[in-house]
Amino acid sequence: MSPRPGFVLDVDSSTPPTLFWRGERFSLEKLPEGSRVIYAPEPLEPLKDPVAAIRHALTHPVGDQKPLPDLLFPGMKLTIAFDDISLPLPPMERPDIRQMVIEQVLDMAATAGVDDVELIVALALHRRMTEPELRHAIGDRVYDAFAPNGLLTQHDAEDPDALTHLGLTDQGEDVEINKRAAESDLLVYVNINLVAMDGGHKSVATGLASYKSLLHHHNPATMVASKSFMDQHRSELHSANWRMGRLIKESGVNIFQIETTLNNDTFPEAFSFLQKREWEWKARDRVNYLASAAALNRTPPRVARGIFHNIKAPHRMTSVQAGEVEAVHKITTENVWAQQGVEVEGQTDILTMGLPYISPYNVNSILNPILVACLGLGYFFNLYRGKPLVREGGVLIMTHPTTPDFNPVHHPSYIDFFEQVLTETTDPVVMSEQFEEAFATDPWYRHLYRTGHAYHGVHPFYMWYWCAHALNHLGAVIIVGGDAKTVHRLGFRSATTLTDALEMARDVVGPSPSLTHIHTPPILMADVK
Amino acid sequence: MSPTKGTANSLRSRRAVREESALGFGDGPGPLERFSPRRLTTWVGRQRFPLAAPTWPGTVVRPAPKHTLGVDYDTAWSRRYPVRLARAVVLDNITRPLARVVASPEIRGEDALVGLEAPVIFAANHASHLDTPLLLSCLPNRFRHRTIVAAAADYFFDRRWKAIAWSFFLAAIPIERAKVNRRSAAVAAELLEDEWNLVIFPEGGRSPDGWAQPFRGGAAYLAVRTGRPVVPVHLANTRHILPKGRTALRPTHTTVTFGQPLWPGEGEDSRKFSLRIEAAVAVLANEETTDWWTARKAAADGTTPSLQGPDVATWRRSWALEPHPGDRVETTGPNEDGLKPDSRRPTWPKRPS
Amino acid sequence: MKSLVLERNVARFAASRVASLIGSGRGAGVGPLRLLDATAPEPLGSDWFPVKVLLSGICGSDLATVDGRTSRYFEDMVSFPFVPGHEVVGVLESDGVDAHGQPLVAGTRVVIEPVLGCAPRAIEPRCPHCAEEHQGLCGNIAFGRLAPGLQTGFCTDTGGGWSEAGLMAHRSQLHAVPEGFSDRDAVMVEPTACAVHAALSADIHEGDTVAVLGAGTLGLATVAALNTLVRPETGHSLIVGAKHPAQRQQAARFGADMVVPPDQLARAVRRQSGSLVLGGRLTEGAHVVFDCVGTSESIAESLALLRPRGRVVLVGMPGRVSVDLAPLWHKELSITGAYAYGQETTIRSGAPRSARTFELAMEVVATHHLGELVTASYPLERYEEALAHAGAAGRRGATKIVFDLAKSGRNPSIRPDGKGTP
């Protein structure tokens, strides 16, 4: 049977309760009659022979770019940059797409007699990846061939010796990117395009950029003007990246862009009920739900976290395209939409969402309160095209335990941001003026970012800016089941149950509100008419 | 997706839940009642999703159920080694002794099977649900544990538990009674080629009145397709053990007669071959009520009584089969109408019903 | 008339030690402190004037004394039996003269500067410290015409604040309460003076990062003193580690730039100073840390927060502690004490100015309305409750607990906002 498209359910009295994620737990909640629940399309059929598809894409590029073998010649300087740990979510079962693509690229490079090859993790201001993470992403063969010789590096946005300033855009934005990438004869960028915001000029212009360069579009003003940042044509974030990308191209950096899309087969068999429609749950799904819900409720959060972060998604590649950045990205975006798009009729007064244990910034880590806000208000809220799912002045209700737990190795500046910034202000503009620079230039954060596995000191600010559009748009944000003190510090309201939250929401949006629940993950994009 | 109001199914199940919950625990059950089966079923009925199966939202069009049952049920699992082993244990230790007690089968013509190479197709008349276990119990060892049974997909494979039970106990495979289904025939043929023997009841179902129904082409088709022989089998008296419409067992003496294997002739089509099979079973039936020689002669004369009984009024067909009150004497041979009473009438009175 | 008297009784001291393990101030019931019929102290001479006590505070050092936790260092600096209470506001019972030689009429409200240095002890010539008006440093506190006693409230001759019968104050100890001061404001002058002395002795420079560890009476008063007397000149940034929510609110009100729970103090200081972290310590960090707790842990943490050549100022009375001094040696840190008061030199608008610590303390009290820190007052009879409350002040949302001698025999007064319910 071919996969079914996305679906908007109208809740009636015989609709079974709806699954809500609550971090490392989940619950079934009865939604009021007349509510809507948006379900993602079912996983698309994967490519039958991904390796052949990759080879075909490399030899049949789209747009104004030559086939990869024609771009390779002996004595050239070749750099392969690839996406970091933030993609895909959850991390996919081996072999990772990056491994499959990079192996083919290297194969062609070897055939062409290219000696000077370097691999760069395009992590922008994210944390450096650990060896096991790198081995998972690019495979042992590639890792063992490059890492011991120092030819596998992680981009360092704070290393003045490893950055090149390429100039200013027509809007005066600094374009400063990784030196090795900029000075190569060919820069191959390997993308995993999990959501519509990934890829395009953003790959190089953000992934390999310096803090100075990122500053121009990672700020509250840009984020408020990105409606949404998942919709390239209405996203100021993307406009800035496109300006920069074009300047990078004009500066003579030859980019061979490879973009890949995944189907949304997100959870392995034991957790597959998480991506099914509740009324279609088989006895086995119900048993899995009951068993895992009961077990998780008795499991300490740390252990539960371990269980979930061990999940490897059975994602499969649905498309691969290569060539010139913009032409490639156009096809990619269509493919992402094919998997994630759901047509939704009209906005809602109240939007509910269950927040899972993972976001792009806490793979193998903790979804701390700032990331909770970012996942809900930054990511899920922005999963729309056209209009936001929730009307202006509407209420967003999220379920998550929101405990003040942080991973001190990955998120050191988040702790200080939580303790010292959010206690003062939750306004993105105010904090960017008063605190951002001190965090961005803090030598300790810089040290941890450059040598440890910490996100850059400024990263929590970016997470908060991600929320800026939602914060501007919404009348109230309510977290159900969260630690009240923490929720208040985020500037949100705290409710014990969904029913309480709906009561509170009525105070904001009126007595008989419309309600929509977004049933993610798997990720979906609402096309709101 | 156009919204439709709640389906009849979901409405019914909701009402059921309400009624059952009206039985409530509040009535104060005694300690012994607390764990009664009735209370258990009540408790189960009161459970909500996810303990109970989800109800279907009325706003969602319910798709036609997926055909994983009936003809499409995949029985491959039931032929895996551990399952075969378990079935063999059950067949030899439970089914066979039980069949002996209930049906006291007298086996005739077993010598027809001597030297016959597997796989073969056993084609038998069909009057009772017990025909299958009885026939399986009576097969020689070398056939018994590598034999599958063609069972009506619409009856034995319509529910999951039935499908599982029959494929386990009898190694049943689903076939369509009415016509030769391409898929089920292909499966059966494949299994024959894979050295599995096949029990098939060509009538396509149990007899409604004791007389046989016309043989359908399935057995013949498979034989022609695979080139394997058909062993005609006649089962006598089984309808008295578990006739259609009854649930209680009535132990009876039965006879299982094997005939000489029939090979499809060169260029013979399955329709002609099917008639040959039916005739062979009719001869066995005749032999069972008379003797071998009489039956052979009748066969030669073309006067073997039809398995399907005479073409007379329904009541006379039944009358001819039923024992007459006080008549406990065996009659031999058909009477003038070609009707013959059952040769072995029950030797104990019928239970009052 | 009653007074609380502390007697030398080894068994009772031991018992109070044990009781204090349950909680600070719990030694009162079994310890050497007893409620006796009061006898007014004997007249001591022409420069001594009788003072009727209105309010007398319970200080951390008082709790330590009652619980028998005081360092043995002080053993020879007190004389038994004595009436505790050195944070005193009272009424002059006869005409008198204040520390500046100004005449005071009977009935004037006064606060007592309790140090018993060369002047009250009639020691001539005065020691070099008293000669420079740094009475807190006087070494003659066990000599001269008075029994040993480093302060009023530790000396058997002078009496102390926890008595309905009043005490004798030397003219050098007397300061008239300024206009507009409530009794509560006035009783806060003595502890605030300690904080002022600490704040001014810390040698804070322009743009320094300063941390205050602990936000009891002394911690909060230090914050207020820094804000009033030092900050206008130095513009230093001030980070306070305060355990209890009420303390955090007050610290913020008194002008702290950042107030955090104590377990977050290190992170806050690190970020403020842009320091790296090495071996669990900051490589740079704060210039000055005021340790207003005085335990091994707080001193160790203070050392960890300091940049090289930084300074820890011990504001509260510490006892015997065990601290790793390797960082002190390696980073050339200093630990300094800040005891009592005397004459201070402050910089005002770039020009140095000399003033009595008590006068500056009054300024701080007036600026920040520190009288509000007095959370509950008890009559003398309910001293056990009062001391227990004081011992658990922070946890119970209280700061300063006082005895109200004028109200003895009546119910404790509770602040109208209901805080500090005993």
Ligand SMILES: [Zn+2]
């Ligand atoms: Zn002196």
